[in-house]
Amino acid sequence: MNTLKIDLPERMKATWVTRYGGPEAIQIVDVPLPAVKPGMVLVRVAASAVNSGDVRTRGLQAKEPVKTLMRLVLGLHRPRQPILATVFSGTVAALGAGVTSFRVGDAVFGSSPGMRYGCHAQYVAIPASGPMACMTPSMGFAEAAALPFGGNTALYFLEKHGAKAGESILINGAAGAVGTMAVQIARNLGLGVTGTAGGKNEALVRGLGAHRFIDYTRDCIFAPGIRFDLILDTVGKLDKAQAKEALKPGGRFINTCGSDVAKENHRQVERLAQWYDAGKLKAVIHSILPMDDVQGAHRIVDTGHKWGSVVLMIRQEEGQ
Incomplete structure (x- = not known):
């Protein structure tokens, strides 16, 4: 009933x-x-x-x-x-x-x-x-x-691939629905965040917590000598081979647009609500x-x- x-x-x-x-x-x-x-x-x-x-x-x-x-x-x-x-x-x-x-x-x-x-x-x-x-x-x-689409997707992939405090992450598509959540969640988890987007979105991405910004319309995303623990491609446009070359030993390349689909659960949504209420997620x-x-x-x-x-x-x- x-x-x-x-x-x-x-x-x-x-x-x-x-x-x-x-x-x-x-x-x-x-x-x-x-x-x-x-x-x-x-x-x-x-x-x-x-x-x-x-x-x-x-x-x-x-x-x-x-x-x-x-x-x-x-x-x-x-x-x-x-x-x-x-x-x-x-x-x-x-x-x-x-x-x-x-x-x-x-x-x-x-x-x-x-x-x-x-x-x-x-x-x-x-x-x-x-x-x-x-x-x-x-x-x-x-x-x-x-909140849920980008938030659940970002949290699922970051947790699945063992993102932890002190690691560095490159987030491609940092101004999109998934990217804006990923920047904030990675920052909340204690990662050093580099975000890529068009130059007009630099203030947005930095304001969400990115430590470094790359304008993909002007600069090369993968610069010589710069390596990351994780590379998160939220738009599915990075060259996988180039991305893997930009990883540190043991680094992880994550494509949120690939065959692995984010699996949402109650705990994730609760965590998004807690971060939002604490002013740590916009x-x-x-x-x-x-x-x-x-x-x-x-x-x-x-x-x-x-x-x-x-x-x-x-x-x-x-x-x-």
């Missing part, structure tokens, strides 16, 4: 990918609310974000043979899950049987695990044991939605758009040159 605080509607608004293609392939539709099964939490979504994974899925953006593999996994002619987005912030609207870790009315944020997507909608069902946590009082809905937001302008949000991400996150307000009145 679900525990409900208010009566729920039978249908909701959601973005819907009608086919693989450009942003024009996305429409706003009315669909039934997701079922609240045992162990699940129904979240009334206030904000989400459009990230690189969303545009890659929408546009089937990959070269062969990866593109064919994507069709087999995602769907032949359109995504099997046509409601995209993996991040959300909002309030708990209903609880499935057996859920005791959250209460109706809690302000929460996090990710839909795996390939569930579904967050570009007025309601989304999330496993109570999944990558979700309560928002801190200092968080707004827009800020909370901007939400970096490029723009905030209403749900009705989801096509515009996708166009911004499609450029490949936005900084931070593009937030989509699902419920405008909750994001003020």
